[in-house]
Amino acid sequence: MADAAVTASPGAGVAGRGRFAARAARAVWPVLMVVGVTVGLWYAACLPMNVKESLNQAERAGAVIVPEGGQARRDASPWGLMAQNPAHLGGVWSQDRPRLPAPHQVAVELYETTVGMALAGRAFSNRSLFTHAWVTLSATLLGFGIGTALGILLAVGIVHNRAMDMSVMPWAIASQTIPILALAPMIVVVLNSVGISGLLPKALISAYLSFFPVVVGMVKGLRSPEAAQLDLLWTYNATPAQTLWKLRLPASMPYLFASLKVGVAASLVGAIVGELPTGAVAGLGARLLAGSYYGQTVQIWSALFAAAILAALLVGLIGLLQRVVLGRMGMGR
Amino acid sequence: MMPQAAAALTEGAALPAGTGAVIAARGLDLTFRTADGPVQALSDVSLEIGRGEFVSFIGPSGCGKTTFLRVVAGLEHPTGGAIAVNGMTPDAARQARAYGYVFQAAGLYPWRTIAGNVKLPLEIMGFSKAEQESRVRKVLSLVELDGFAGKYPWQLSGGMQQRASIARALSFDAGILLMDEPFGALDEIVRDRLNEELMRLWAATGKTVGFVTHSIPEAVYLSTKIVVMSPRPGRIIDVIESDLPAERPLDIRDTPEFLALAHRVRVGLRAGHAYD
Known part of the structure; x- marks a missing residue:
C-alpha cells in the first residue's frame, strides 16, 4: 500500500486509483479462492453420487465393469466401485439425469435457458428462465411491497399505541413459527375458493414472510431517537404525527434498509413456496417442481441458481438504494 | 445549617x-x-x-x-x-x-441542512413559508452562521453546531x-x-x-x-x-x-x- 502510494507520487488522484485497484485486487483473490474450492468440491462430489449410473452406462456400451451387472452393484459402496473401476469414471460429469449435476452442466443449462434463448429471439418463451424468473419476481415484488407497508404500519401502531405495543408483537412472532410450507396451500386454497387466484395468493404468502423483519426493524428504528430529541419536539408542542414525520421516520431509515434486505430475500422464498402447492405452470417454483417430477436434476439446479442470483440482485439493489438514500440524508458515514 | x-x-x-x-x-x-x-x-x-x-x-x-x-x-x-x-x-x-430550549448536545438532524434544522420549530408551529425563510435568515445572521445555511451538520465544527442549535431555539422568538x-x-x-x-x-x-x-x-x-x-x-x-x-x-x-x-x-x- 505504502509502496503503491510512493511509486504513484506524481498525482494524488493516481495514487488514489492505484490504492483502489490494489484493494479491489486484494478483495478479489479470497472470493476467487472460495469459489474455486467450492467448485472443486462440487466436481469431486459428483464422483460418488453419480458413479453407479455412470458405470451402468459404460457397461451397456461394452466396457468391463467390476463387479459385473447392475444388480450386483446396487448395494455396493460408491467408494469401492470408484476404486475398482478407475478407468470408467469419466461419465459421472456428463449424465443426462445425474443425481448431482456437474457445475458446467448447470452453467450450460442456465446459459441455454436464458442468454441462449434470448439470442434465438425467444427470451420469453415458456422454456426460458427469464419467463419463469419474471413470474416469480412479480409475485415477490408485489408481496414485498405489501409486506413492507404492513410492517411499517404495524410498527407505527406499536410505537404509538400501548395496547398494540403489548399485543401485536407476540402475534407477529407466533405467525413466523408456523411453517410456511404448511400454511401456503391453505392460503392458496382459501383464496381460490373466493375467486382470487394467480398473482395475489403468491404475493400474500410472500408478504406473510416479509412483513416480520420490517416490523421488528422499524419498531427499533422508530424508537431510535434519543430522549433529548423527543424532549426538544415536546418543547415545540409538536403533535405525535409531526414527531413521526419529522423525527421518527427519518431516524429509522438505517433500520428500515437493514430490514428490507432480509425482507426481500424472505419475499422471494415466499413466492417460490407459493408456487409449489398451486401446480403452477410458470415460475421458478414451478420449474423446481416440474424438475423433480421428471427427475430433471439439471433443471432443478439451474432453477435454484436462478433463484439465488435473483435474490442476490434484489438484495444488492436494496443495498445500492440504501447507500444513495442514507448518503443523501447524511447518515451514510 | x-x-x-x-x-x-x-x-x-x-x-x-x-x-x-x-x-x-x-x-x-x-x-x-x-x-x-x-x-x-x-x-x-x-x-x-x-x-x-x-x-x-x-x-x-x-x-x-x-x-x-x-x-x-x-x-x-x-x-x-x-x-x-x-x-x-x-x-x-x-x-x-x-421558551426555546438548548440541550448540551446540539442534536441537529443529520438529514437536514443548517437552515432546515433552524426551520424545524417553525414548520411545527405552522409559520408561513415566507416567514420561515426570513426568520431563518435573521437568526442565522444573529449567531453568525450566514454562509452556512446550505451546509449539513457534519460539515460544521462542534461550536458551530451548537450555535445553530441556539439559532433554532431563537427562531420562533420566545x-x-x-x-x-x-x-x-x-x-x-x-x-x-x-x-x-x-x-x-x-x-x-x-x-x-x-x-x-x-x-x-x-x-x-x-x-x-x-x-x-x-x-x-x-x-x-x-x-x-x-x-x-x-x-x-x-x-x-x-x-x-x-x-x-x-x-x-x-x-x-x-x-x-x-x-x-
Whole structure:
C-alpha cells in the first residue's frame, strides 16, 4: 500500500486509483479462492453420487465393469466401485439425469435457458428462465411491497399505541413459527375458493414472510431517537404525527434498509413456496417442481441458481438504494 | 445549617408572588421514584426570575439544576410547591411556545441542512413559508452562521453546531431561553468565544435566560444572577446578584470584582458539599 502510494507520487488522484485497484485486487483473490474450492468440491462430489449410473452406462456400451451387472452393484459402496473401476469414471460429469449435476452442466443449462434463448429471439418463451424468473419476481415484488407497508404500519401502531405495543408483537412472532410450507396451500386454497387466484395468493404468502423483519426493524428504528430529541419536539408542542414525520421516520431509515434486505430475500422464498402447492405452470417454483417430477436434476439446479442470483440482485439493489438514500440524508458515514 | 443557605431560603420565600416575574417558583419539591428508592431532586426551591435577567444555575451533579430547568419547561412535573412561567403553568407556557430550549448536545438532524434544522420549530408551529425563510435568515445572521445555511451538520465544527442549535431555539422568538449546559462539551477556547457571543446575543434580544453550567467563570461572566445549588436533596444554597457592568469584555474576568464574585460562588459550592 505504502509502496503503491510512493511509486504513484506524481498525482494524488493516481495514487488514489492505484490504492483502489490494489484493494479491489486484494478483495478479489479470497472470493476467487472460495469459489474455486467450492467448485472443486462440487466436481469431486459428483464422483460418488453419480458413479453407479455412470458405470451402468459404460457397461451397456461394452466396457468391463467390476463387479459385473447392475444388480450386483446396487448395494455396493460408491467408494469401492470408484476404486475398482478407475478407468470408467469419466461419465459421472456428463449424465443426462445425474443425481448431482456437474457445475458446467448447470452453467450450460442456465446459459441455454436464458442468454441462449434470448439470442434465438425467444427470451420469453415458456422454456426460458427469464419467463419463469419474471413470474416469480412479480409475485415477490408485489408481496414485498405489501409486506413492507404492513410492517411499517404495524410498527407505527406499536410505537404509538400501548395496547398494540403489548399485543401485536407476540402475534407477529407466533405467525413466523408456523411453517410456511404448511400454511401456503391453505392460503392458496382459501383464496381460490373466493375467486382470487394467480398473482395475489403468491404475493400474500410472500408478504406473510416479509412483513416480520420490517416490523421488528422499524419498531427499533422508530424508537431510535434519543430522549433529548423527543424532549426538544415536546418543547415545540409538536403533535405525535409531526414527531413521526419529522423525527421518527427519518431516524429509522438505517433500520428500515437493514430490514428490507432480509425482507426481500424472505419475499422471494415466499413466492417460490407459493408456487409449489398451486401446480403452477410458470415460475421458478414451478420449474423446481416440474424438475423433480421428471427427475430433471439439471433443471432443478439451474432453477435454484436462478433463484439465488435473483435474490442476490434484489438484495444488492436494496443495498445500492440504501447507500444513495442514507448518503443523501447524511447518515451514510 | 449554613447561614448563607438560610438567608437564601428566607429571601426566596419572602418574595412577592409573580409581580413582573417571568418565572416564579415557590417551595418546589420533586421526588423521582427509582429502583433504589425515592430520590429528592428538588427540595423547597423558591426563586423568581425577572424579565430580561440572565440567571445561571451552578452546582455539582445531582444538585437539581437541570431538573429545575426541565420543570420550567414542563418536561418534569413537581411533586410539591408551585411554579408559574409567564403567569401560567409550565405546560400552558409550553403550549404557548414561551421558551426555546438548548440541550448540551446540539442534536441537529443529520438529514437536514443548517437552515432546515433552524426551520424545524417553525414548520411545527405552522409559520408561513415566507416567514420561515426570513426568520431563518435573521437568526442565522444573529449567531453568525450566514454562509452556512446550505451546509449539513457534519460539515460544521462542534461550536458551530451548537450555535445553530441556539439559532433554532431563537427562531420562533420566545421570550425565554433555557440552556442546559450548552457549551459543556466544547473546549475552553470555543467556549470563551461562544460566551462572548451569547452576551452580545442576550444584549441584542433582551431575552430572559436560564443557564445551567458547571463552570464558575462562565456563570459569573454571563449572569445577572447566580443560583448556587447543592445535591442530596437538590436545593438552592445561595442566590448571588452580580454587580458587574452590563458591558463585559472577556478580560473582565481578571478584575477584582469578578474574582470576588467567583470566590463567593466557590464558597457557596463548598458549603453545599459540607452537608455530605
